[in-house]
Amino acid sequence: MQSGSKHKDLEAIERLLVIMDELREKCPWDQKQTLESLRHLTIEETYELADAILEDDKAEINKELGDLLLHIVFYARIGSETGDFDMSTIAHSICEKLIHRHPHIYGDVEVQDEEEVKKNWEALKLKEGRSSILEGVPKSLPALIKASRIQDKVSGIGFDWDNRLQVLAKVKEEIEELEEEISNGTVEDVEQEFGDLLFSLVNYARYIGVNPENALERTNKKFINRFQFMEEELKREGISFSELNLKQMDVYWDRAKQREKKS
Numbered sequence: 001m002q003s004g005s006k007h008k009d010l011e012a013i014e015r016l017l018v019i020m021d022e023l024r025e026k027c028p029w030d031q032k033q034t035l036e037s038l039r040h041l042t043i044e045e046t047y048e049l050a051d052a053i054l055e056d057d058k059a060e061i062n063k064e065l066g067d068l069l070l071h072i073v074f075y076a077r078i079g080s081e082t083g084d085f086d087m088s089t090i091a092h093s094i095c096e097k098l099i100h101r102h103p104h105i106y107g108d109v110e111v112q113d114e115e116e117v118k119k120n121w122e123a124l125k126l127k128e129g130r131s132s133i134l135e136g137v138p139k140s141l142p143a144l145i146k147a148s149r150i151q152d153k154v155s156g157i158g159f160d161w162d163n164r165l166q167v168l169a170k171v172k173e174e175i176e177e178l179e180e181e182i183s184n185g186t187v188e189d190v191e192q193e194f195g196d197l198l199f200s201l202v203n204y205a206r207y208i209g210v211n212p213e214n215a216l217e218r219t220n221k222k223f224i225n226r227f228q229f230m231e232e233e234l235k236r237e238g239i240s241f242s243e244l245n246l247k248q249m250d251v252y253w254d255r256a257k258q259r260e261k262k263s
Helices: 003-026 030-033 035-055 059-081 088-100 114-127 144-153 165-185 187-209 212-237 246-262
Strands: none
Touching: 003 030, 003 059, 035 059, 059 088, 059 114, 088 165, 144 187, 144 212, 165 187, 212 246
16 A cells, blocks of 8 residues: 555544544433444444445445444444553554464465465464364354354364365255155254255355355345335236235246346
């Protein structure tokens, strides 16, 4: 990064820090906030950023990144009031971590590719005192993202399949086991096998280069758009869903799909 651009960035961050100080000192709402009260708002902002990224809306991404940056500055200000941490300790902490975990950049370690970098990263975390590779997976992550992170982490130390065909075979095996439990098992057994199938599918997604969370969310959005188009069409024609059978509904669904192809 050029020095002029860096200076500009630092000026902007300093301006935000000053504004945060003023808000904390003068605004009744900002004065009342705590680490706990901000937590759910930060989660919400993170999801809004994730939505903007999926939509590839650069202006919205810029806005949501600003909202997240505000939250980091807010947390730093609260921490500075209790003497637990502040913006400088936060920044220096991540700097030290990055330097320590990139010995191939800041040390004499040599790596061949991204996979070696990931393996070194996980090995270094264990040396830092973690008792398990999976210790860094947040408990409150949504299940789909958690499954993906678990598999990504264990693959980093070599606990993995050799190729995607083996993983696909595992998916098919899990489907068979699910069908067996649906025919003969209890609700609990069916749930367990369904979970195993989902876990295997998430793993297969990794092997074919697909982010399962993004893939499912894109499908959610696609379904919503198609269904809302159906609702608009039926409303325009003065028809309600209750008047149609499934075959007739499919006609409107196909219209929605054709509309997507044209857009």
